[in-house]
Amino acid sequence: MSQVLTTASVPEGEQVACWRDAVGRALVPMTVVPRGAGPFDGRITTSDLGHLRVSTLEADAARISRTPSLIARSPEAFLTVGIQVSGTATLTQDGRRAQVREGDLLVCDSTRPYSLAHPERFATHVFRLPRPALGVPDADLRRITGTAIGTADGFGTVLLPFLASLAASAHSYSPALGSRLAGSVVDLVGALVAERTRQAGPDQDGTRAHLVRRVRDHIDRNLGDPALSPEAIAGAHRISVRYLHRLFEGQGITVGRLVQQRRLEECARELARHGRTNPTVSAVARRWGFVSPTHFSRAFRTAYGVPPSEWRGPRASAAAPGA
Known part of the structure; x- marks a missing residue:
């Protein structure tokens, strides 16, 4: 009508x-x-x-x-x-x-x-x-x-x-x-x-690679935001969620998995640090965007083979991402 x-x-x-x-x-x-x-x-x-x-x-x-x-x-x-x-x-x-x-x-x-x-x-x-x-x-x-x-x-x-x-x-x-x-x-x-x-003869591979780099940088800058999701990432770059997933088809990892992987890596780094005061596991998880302690503990153990509470000491420091 x-x-x-x-x-x-x-x-x-x-x-x-x-x-x-x-x-x-x-x-x-x-x-x-x-x-x-x-x-x-x-x-x-x-x-x-x-x-x-x-x-x-x-x-x-x-x-x-x-x-x-x-x-x-x-x-x-x-x-x-x-x-x-x-x-x-x-x-x-x-x-x-x-x-x-x-x-x-x-x-x-x-x-x-x-x-x-x-x-x-x-x-x-x-x-x-x-x-x-x-x-x-x-x-x-x-x-x-x-x-x-x-x-x-x-x-x-x-x-x-x-x-x-x-x-x-x-x-x-x-x-x-x-x-x-x-x-x-x-x-x-x-x-x-x-x-x-x-x-117009653009460098399509170069354009896609540049956008992928921008998305990865955006993810790294916003890991602590619990609302960081494929939908939020696509909206920030003014592309559709479908196109965002298509961009990562050749990256060997989905966008959602990448967000979780990067969060886990930062949590592992922080938990492996030594200092006078060590933050609690739940505080570290919250700082890097995990809302549910149970989900964080399960995902961490799957990725690193031990629960986050045991991810301390010399062995963890040596195994931490980027060590």
């Missing part, structure tokens, strides 16, 4: 504010500056397909912007994929400026500032999808933001007609089918990103 909002019945002095609020609810909070004085006419139709939101915007000439202050107040990570149905626009993001013509596709990332200047009345279909659902690195996403993609541009020949058709019929699908279609859109947009990344 679609929701429709129009400024037609709104008093003239409140039309721009009404339109700004409608755009903010459908997409992300934006500033709106009309091109001319007088009445402002806008209409927005919105439908939800699973985690995908499909909107059609028709409005008078205006400049809409996603500013740093709005990002700070509403930091939700969305990717918006638009199809220019009529009119033109100038898109600016990530240091690039693109002229968007009728029939072109454009991509914007809500976590970084961007603006769209419409010099005349326009209509556009906009697909809003959670950015983490794509499961691609931030560096790859930046290759398609601030650009215009036409039907003659590689994968655009497939994606554009599909999205245009879906936008026209988004209100007619059942929730189950809508969720499946949302997954298809995510996969197709991911394929577009992959195509653009290959065209």
Whole structure:
């Protein structure tokens, strides 16, 4: 079922504010500056397909912007994929400026500032999808933001007609089918990103290796946080959990196992130290992110062959990780 909002019945002095609020609810909070004085006419139709939101915007000439202050107040990570149905626009993001013509596709990332200047009345279909659902690195996403993609541009020949058709019929699908279609859109947009990344000739192995190093450094810096999990790690790096696991397929260890292994190593080091006052086993476990003493003791014994209470003395010092 679609929701429709129009400024037609709104008093003239409140039309721009009404339109700004409608755009903010459908997409992300934006500033709106009309091109001319007088009445402002806008209409927005919105439908939800699973985690995908499909909107059609028709409005008078205006400049809409996603500013740093709005990002700070509403930091939700969305990717918006638009199809220019009529009119033109100038898109600016990530240091690039693109002229968007009728029939072109454009991509914007809500976590970084961007603006769209419409010099005349326009209509556009906009697909809003959670950015983490794509499961691609931030560096790859930046290759398609601030650009215009036409039907003659590689994968655009497939994606554009599909999205245009879906936008026209988004209100007619059942929730189950809508969720499946949302997954298809995510996969197709991911394929577009992959195509653009290959065209740019990046060092894919180098990019993955760099991201793996960043993830490992993040884990080491946050071992004491009991909430450190694959979900938290993926969120901190703005990638999906699925992509995070894929990154570690060639590492010989899962992300969850790596976190536990590094925690155990630090616990073993600390327990093996000699000093005037030795911390209790439970204090060491808590310091390195273990919540349950029973779980810690069992995991430690599995890894080192003895319970943590016995992991002291010369033998333990010699066997401690990094000794």
